[in-house]
Amino acid sequence: MKNLLFLLLLSAAVFGQGARESFYxxxxxxxxxxxxxxYGLYGFDNPALLAxxxxxxxxxxxxxxxxxWDDVRRVGVYTASPGFGFAVNDQKVFNNKVTDYxxxxxxxxxxxxxxxGYGWSNGDRDVFGRSSLWTxxxxxxxxxxxxxxxxxxxxxKAETEASIDAAYRPFGNEKVSLxxxxxxxxxxxxxxxxxxxxxxxxxxxxxxxxxxxxxxxAFTVGVQLELGAAGFSSQSYFNTNSDYAFNxxxxxxxxxxxxLAEQFQKPEGYLYLKMxxxxxxxxxxxxxxxxxxxxxxxxxxxxxxxPAIGGVVINTVDFYTNKVMYWxxxxxxxxxxxxxxxxxxxxxxxxxxxxxxxTVADEIYMEPLGSMTxxxxxxxxxxxxxxxxxxxIGYDEWRFFKxxxxxxxxxxxxxxxxxxxxxxxxxxxxYDEVKGEITQARNLTxxxxxxxVNKKVFFTAQEALDNKLIDKIAxxxxxxxxxxxxxxxxxxxxxxxxxKAPKDNRWGVKPNVAVIYxxxxxxxxxxxxxxxxxxxxxxxxxxxxxxxxxxxxxxxxGDALASDYISEALLKAKGKKxxxxxxxxxxxxxxxxxxxxxxxxxxxPATITGSIGVIGGWFYNKNLLQDAGITLDHVxxxxxxxxxxxxxFPLINFPxxxxxxxxxERKMMxxxxxxxxxxxxxxVAKGRNSTYDKIHEVAQGRVWTGTDGLGLGLIDQLGGxxxxxxxxxxxxxxxxxxxxxxxxxxxxxLDFGMFMPSLISTQVINVPLLKDARFRAQHNGKPLMMLxxxxxxxxxxxxxxxE
Numbered sequence: 098m099k100n101l102l103f104l105l106l107l108s109a110a111v112f113g114q115g116a117r118e119s120f121y122x123x124x125x126x127x128x129x130x131x132x133x134x135x136y137g138l139y140g141f142d143n144p145a146l147l148a149x150x151x152x153x154x155x156x157x158x159x160x161x162x163x164x165x166w167d168d169v170r171r172v173g174v175y176t177a178s179p180g181f182g183f184a185v186n187d188q189k190v191f192n193n194k195v196t197d198y199x200x201x202x203x204x205x206x207x208x209x210x211x212x213x214g215y216g217w218s219n220g221d222r223d224v225f226g227r228s229s230l231w232t233x234x235x236x237x238x239x240x241x242x243x244x245x246x247x248x249x250x251x252x253x254k255a256e257t258e259a260s261i262d263a264a265y266r267p268f269g270n271e272k273v274s275l276x277x278x279x280x281x282x283x284x285x286x287x288x289x290x291x292x293x294x295x296x297x298x299x300x301x302x303x304x305x306x307x308x309x310x311x312x313x314x315a316f317t318v319g320v321q322l323e324l325g326a327a328g329f330s331s332q333s334y335f336n337t338n339s340d341y342a343f344n345x346x347x348x349x350x351x352x353x354x355x356x357l358a359e360q361f362q363k364p365e366g367y368l369y370l371k372m373x374x375x376x377x378x379x380x381x382x383x384x385x386x387x388x389x390x391x392x393x394x395x396x397x398x399x400x401x402x403x404p405a406i407g408g409v410v411i412n413t414v415d416f417y418t419n420k421v422m423y424w425x426x427x428x429x430x431x432x433x434x435x436x437x438x439x440x441x442x443x444x445x446x447x448x449x450x451x452x453x454x455x456t457v458a459d460e461i462y463m464e465p466l467g468s469m470t471x472x473x474x475x476x477x478x479x480x481x482x483x484x485x486x487x488x489x490i491g492y493d494e495w496r497f498f499k500x501x502x503x504x505x506x507x508x509x510x511x512x513x514x515x516x517x518x519x520x521x522x523x524x525x526x527x528y529d530e531v532k533g534e535i536t537q538a539r540n541l542t543x544x545x546x547x548x549x550v551n552k553k554v555f556f557t558a559q560e561a562l563d564n565k566l567i568d569k570i571a572x573x574x575x576x577x578x579x580x581x582x583x584x585x586x587x588x589x590x591x592x593x594x595x596x597k598a599p600k601d602n603r604w605g606v607k608p609n610v611a612v613i614y615x616x617x618x619x620x621x622x623x624x625x626x627x628x629x630x631x632x633x634x635x636x637x638x639x640x641x642x643x644x645x646x647x648x649x650x651x652x653x654x655g656d657a658l659a660s661d662y663i664s665e666a667l668l669k670a671k672g673k674k675x676x677x678x679x680x681x682x683x684x685x686x687x688x689x690x691x692x693x694x695x696x697x698x699x700x701x702p703a704t705i706t707g708s709i710g711v712i713g714g715w716f717y718n719k720n721l722l723q724d725a726g727i728t729l730d731h732v733x734x735x736x737x738x739x740x741x742x743x744x745x746f747p748l749i750n751f752p753x754x755x756x757x758x759x760x761x762e763r764k765m766m767x768x769x770x771x772x773x774x775x776x777x778x779x780x781v782a783k784g785r786n787s788t789y790d791k792i793h794e795v796a797q798g799r800v801w802t803g804t805d806g807l808g809l810g811l812i813d814q815l816g817g818x819x820x821x822x823x824x825x826x827x828x829x830x831x832x833x834x835x836x837x838x839x840x841x842x843x844x845x846x847l848d849f850g851m852f853m854p855s856l857i858s859t860q861v862i863n864v865p866l867l868k869d870a871r872f873r874a875q876h877n878g879k880p881l882m883m884l885x886x887x888x889x890x891x892x893x894x895x896x897x898x899x900e
Contacts, residue, residue, distance in 0.1 A: 118226060119289050120250070120260045120280045121311070123186075126158040126173050126345055128307040128319040128332060130262035132236055132244040133276035134297045135354075135601050139175045140182025140201030143248045143262075144212025145236035147203025151600050152352035153178040158330075160345045170343070180204055182214075188225070195220035195227055203234070208606040210236035228254035238604040241269040241835075258282040271299050271355075271602045290315065303328075303357035313337050323354040353597040364407035364438075366588040367580055368400040372416035376426075378614050378649065379840060381899045383847040390422060391612065391840065392590075394819045397429045399595030401436045406588060408439030410580070411458075412573065413451060419682040419891040420527065421701040423454040425817035427534075430457045443573055444469065450891070452566070453531045456538035461567040462576050463558040469566070471550045474527045476520040478887045480510050481870070489721030491757055494714050495766055498774065501710035501798025503686070503883050507870070508714070519800050523705065523888070526802040530702050539565060603835070608644045610825050611637040612818070613841045615648060615663060617894040618872060619655035619687035619882070624894070626842075627659035633841040634666040638673070644836065645675040645825035648695065649818055651897060654687030654708065654883040656876060657773060661690065664780075668694045675828035679821035680704045680812065682892040685800055687882035689811070690777065693784035696828065698812040699821045700803035707811055708884045709781055710798030711773045713766060716874050717757040718743060729755055737762065741878065751874050758878075766878065773880045785810060800884060845899050 124142045128134060131143040139154065140147040156175045162168040172187045182201040188194065196219045203212030212234045218227035231251040238244045244264040251257050262278035277294040285291065295309035295317075303323035310316045316339075319332035328349035334342045356362075374387040400406045409430065430440050434457070442458035444451070447469035455461050463469075485492055485507065494508035502516035512520070536546050549564065561567045571579075580587070590596060613633055617624030637643045648667065654660070670676050671694065678684070678695035685708035692698050692706075700706055722729065722744055733739050740762065743754040758766065774796075775789075782792045787810060795801070795809045806812040814820070826836055869886045 119282070119285070120248075120258060121290055121293070123250075125160070125171065126175075126332075126347065128305075128317070128321070128330070129274070129295060129297050129309060130246075130264060130276040130278040130293070131248070132238075132246040132262055133264035133274045134271075134305070134307070135599075136177065138173075139177030139184065140203055140212060140214060141173075141175055141184040141199050143234040143236065143246050144182065144201035144203045144214040144232055145205065145210035145234035145246060145248075147177060147180050147182050147201060147212050148205035148210030148236065149207065149601070150177050150179050150182075150203075154349065154351035156347055156349045158345055158347040160343055162343050171345075193221040193224045195222060195225040197227065199230075199232075201232070205236070206606060207600070207604070208238050210234075226255065228252045240605045241603050242266050244604050256283045266604065269603070273298055289313075299355075301357055301360065302355035303359075307332075314339075322357060323349075324358050325356040326351065326353055328354055352599065354599055355602075356594075359404050359594070362405050364405060365585050366403075366405045366407060366592075367439075367441075367585050368396065368406055368409045368593065369587040369589060370396075370409065370411045372411060372413050375416070375896070376418045376422050377899070378616060378651075378897050379844045379899055381847045382844055385848065385899070390425065390818055391838065393426055394429050394817075396590045396593060396596070397426075397433055398819075399590075399593040401433045401438065403594045405594065406438060407585065408441060408459075409433055410441045410443070410576070410587070412443050413447070413455065414443070414445045414573075416451065417448075419889070420450055420703040421682045421817070423450055424701050424703060425819070427454050427457045428817065429819065434459065441576070443576055444567070449473070449531065453535055456535050460569065462569050462571050463561060463567045464572060465558055465570050467558045469556050469561055470554060471556070472554055473550050474524045474531075476524050476888065478506050478512070478885060480506050482508055482510050486719075489719045489724055490753065491717045491719045492714060493717070493757060493763070494712075495763070495770060496712055497767060497771055498710045498712075498797040500800070501708070501712045503712050503798075503881070503885050504714045504873070506885060506887075507873070520888070522805075523800065523802060526804060527703055530804070541565070606642065607835065607837045608829075608831060609640070609642050609837050609839045610645045610647060610822055610829070610831070611640075611643045611839050611841055612647045612649060612822065613637060614651075614898060615688075615691050616651045616681075616898045619652055619657075619659040619691070620872070621656065621659050621662070624655060625652060625659060625663070625691075627656075627662040630842060631662045631666050634663055635669075637841060638666065638670045643674070643839075644829035644831060645677070646670060647677045647679055647818070647821045647825050648691065649679045649681060649821075650684040650688050650691050651681030651892070651894065652685075652688035652691065653683050653886055653889065653894075654685060654690070655872070655881060657687060657690070657711070657777075657880060657882050660687040660882060663691050664694050671696075675825050677821045677825040677828075679816075679818045680706055680803065683884075683889045685884045685888075686710065686798075689781070690882055693781045695784070697814065697821075697824055699814050699816045699824070700806060700812045701817055702802060702804045702815055704803035704806070704812075705800050705884070705888055706803055706806045707795065707801040707809075708798055708882075709777060709792065709796035711770050711777060711880045711882055712798070713770050713878065713880050714873060715754065715758055716752075716877050717754040721753065722755075749871065751871055752877060753874070754877060766880075770880045773882075777882065798884075800888060848899060 131137040136150050137146045154177055158173040159169050160171040162170055174185045176183050184199045186197040199214055199216040201214035203210055205211055214232040216230040234248040236246045247261045249259045259281045264274050264276040266274050274297040279292040290312040293309055293311045297307045299305045305321040307319040314337045316335050317332050321330040330347035332345045336342045377387045377389055380387045380389055400409055434440055440458045441460045442455040443462045444455055445464045445467045449471050452469050492507045494504045499515045500519050532546050558570045562570055615625045619625055621628045637646050667676050676695050678692040678698045680700040683705045684692055685705050731742055745752040778789055778792045778796055782789050
C-alpha cells in the first residue's frame with residue numbers, strides 16, 4: 098500500500114478539489130535537476146534548456162509498478178531539436194487517464210538561455226487537477242562549473258509554482274555533477290517534497306549513474322547507457338521508508354551521445370578524404386565543397402584520437418595546392434601515423450609536389466593508366482621592357498636596394514645578378530627539402546633520387562612501381578573493395594567522434610582563439626582588404642572572450658599603408674593577449690610588415706619570407722596615346738599638378754601618366770623610398786628585439802625560405818597553422834579542447850559570380866602577369882613593399898579566399 102501511495106505522489110498528484118500536479122510529479126522521468134545532466138527533458142522541465150540542444154533527439158520513457166512489466170502506469174515521449182521541444186505524457190491511475198501535451202521554445206547561447214512553453218491536457222482533467230499551463234524558464238551557465246535555472250509554472254486554474262535548480266561540476270566537465278533544486282508554491286500540501294539534491298556520475302563515456310534524495314526521505318537511483326545514436330535508461334524509485342516502489346525505463350534515439358561501446362570497438366573505420374575540390378582558407382557557406390586548411394587539420398586530429406578509426410584514405414585526383422599547404426597536411430598525417438593509424442594515398446596523375454605529399458603514406462596506390470613527374474624546381478619570370486616599348490609605354494624603375502627586384506620584369510630584359518642569386522637559393526632549398534623527405538619516406542639514396550629527376554623525369558604507373566616510388570597499381574574501386582573485404586569501412590568527416598560528440602561536456606561559453614586571414618596583396622580595398630580587415634582585428638583585440646589572436650599571412654606585400662593598418666591594430670594587443678603569426682606560402686615585404694609585431698612568428702620550411710625593402714616605379718606615356726589617336730589637354734596651378742595627369746584605359750582600368758618625372762621629382766621619390774626603408778627596418782628591429790644593423794644585413798629586399806629565416810632570426814619556429822593556434826592557446830593559458838577557434842573575416846554566403854556570365858575583360862585582368870602590372874599602375878609613383886608574384890608560382894591568392 099505504501100508503494101502505491103508513493104506512485105500516486107510521483108505520477109498522479111494529490112486528488113481533491115484544487116489539487117494539481119507538482120514540479121516533481123510533472124518531471125517524474127527526470128534523473129536530476131533540469132540543468133544538471135544532458136538536456137533534461139528537452140524543454141518539458143525547463144524550456145530554456147532548448148538553447149543548449151544541438152541536434153534532433155527523441156526519448157520515450159515509461160513506468161512499471163513494482164516488477165510487473167505489463168503494468169505500465171505512465172508513458173512520456175519527449176522530442177526536441179535546437180530551439181524547439183514537444184512532449185506527450187500519458188498517465189493512468191485505476192480507471193482514470195489523462196494525456197498532457199507540451200510545446201516549448203527556447204533560445205540563447207551556451208551561457209544564457211530563456212524559453213517558454215504551453216501545455217494542455219485531454220482526458221480526466223478534473224480528476225488529475227489539470228488545466229492549461231504556461232511555463233517560463235531561464236538558464237545561466239556563467240562558467241564551466243556552474244549551472245543555475247529557474248522555471249515558473251502558471252496554470253489556468255491553480256496556484257503558480259516556481260522552481261530553482263543549481264548544479265556544480267567540481268572538475269568542470271561531465272564526469273561529476275552535484276545538484277539541488279527547490280520548489281515554491283503557495284498552499285502546497287505538507288506531504289509534497291519541496292526540495293531534492295543528488296549527484297550524477299559519468300564513470301565511463303556514455304555510462305552514467307545518478308542518485309537523488311527528496312525532502313520527504315524518498316530517493317531514486319538511475320542508470321543510463323549510451324551507445325552513440327541510441328541509449329537506454331532505467332531508474333528505480335524508493336518511498337519514504339526506503340522500500341522499492343517502481344521503475345521507469347527509457348529509450349533514446351537520434352542525436353549522437355558518448356558511446357560506451359567505443360571503448361571496446363575495433364579500429365576498422367577509414368576516414369575518407371576527397372581532395373578534388375582543393376584547399377582554401379575559407380569557403381562560401383553555400384554551394385562550395387572545397388576543403389579548408391583548418392578543417393582538414395582538425396579532422397585529421399579527430400581521426401588520430403578516434404578509437405574507431407584505423408586509418409585515413411586520401412583520394413588525390415585533381416588535388417592541387419601550394420607547397421606549404423601540402424607540407425602542413427603532410428606533417429599532420431605524420432602524427433596520424435605515429436598514433437598507429439594507417440595512411441593510404443591514391444594517385445592518378447602526380448606532380449613532384451603532390452608525390453612528395455603522397456610519400457607520407459604507408460601505401461601509395463596509382464591508377465593503372467596514371468603517371469607522375471619528378472621534374473625538379475624552376476623559378477623564372479617574364480620581362481616586359483620590350484613589350485612596353487613597342488606599345489609606347491615608358492617605365493622608370495626606382496630601385497635603391499640590391500635584392501628588391503619586384504619591378505625587374507618591367508624595366509629589364511633578363512635577371513639581375515642579385516635576383517638570380519636569391520632565386521637560385523630558393524630553388525636549392527626547395528629541392529633539398531623535398532629530396533630529403535622523399536628519400537627518407539621511400540628508402541632511396543640521394544644519388545638515386547637525383548638520377549630519377551635528371552635522367553628519368555616521367556613515370557608511368559608501372560615504371561613508378563618498378564622504381565619503388567609507389568606500392569600498388571589499382572583503380573580506385575579496387576582500393577575501396579579491398580578495404581571493405583578486410584572488414585573496413587569508410588567514414589566521412591561528419592562521422593568522426595570529434596565532430597559528432599555532444600556539447601554537454603562543458604557548460605558556458607568557451608574562450609576563443611581568433612584566426613584572422615590576411616590573404617593576397619596588401620591593399621586597402623582588394624587583396625587583404627585592409628580597410629575592412631582592420632575592423633575584424635580591432636574586434637578581436639577588444640573582445641574579452643578572444644584570449645589569443647593568430648594572424649595567417651599569405652601575401653606578397655603591396656601598399657605600405659595597408660600593411661601598417663593591420664600591424665598597428667595588432668600592436669594594440671601587445672601585452673594584453675598573445676599575437677601569433679602563421680606565415681603561409683608567402684609572407685614577404687609588406688607581408689612581413691604584417692608579421693613583425695607578433696609575439697611569435699611561425700613559418701613553413703618552404704615559406705617565402707623576408708624581402709624587407711621598398712621599391713617604386715613610374716608608368717608614363719611615350720607615344721601610345723598619340724599612336725592611338727588620343728590627345729590630352731589641361732590647365733594647372735602648381736608646378737607638379739600635372740604629375741599624375743593622364744589617361745585610364747577602360748575595361749582593364751589601367752592608368753597611364755602623360756609624362757615622366759623630372760630629375761628633381763625623381764630625387765624627391767628616392768628620398769621618400771629610402772626613408773620608408775629606414776622606417777621599415779627600424780620597425781622590424783623593434784618587433785624582433787634586434788638592431789637596425791642586424792636587420793639591414795638580412796634585408797635590402799632579400800627573400801628567404803622559412804628555413805633560412807629561422808637561422809637569421811626573422812621567424813621563431815618552423816610549423817604551420819595548427820602549431821600557431823596551439824602556441825597561441827598555450828600562451829593564453831588555455832587547455833587543449835577547452836577553447837573554440839573562430840575565423841575572421843566572416844565567410845561570404847555564396848559566390849554570386851557563379852550566376853553571372855564570364856566577361857572576356859575580367860578573364861584577361863585575372864592573368865597574374867597583367868594583374869600584377871595593373872596593381873603597380875594603380876599605385877603608380879607610390880612606395881611599395883612588394884615582391885614579384887612569380888616568386889610564388891604555385892599560389893593563386895584569389896583562389897585561397899572567397900571574395
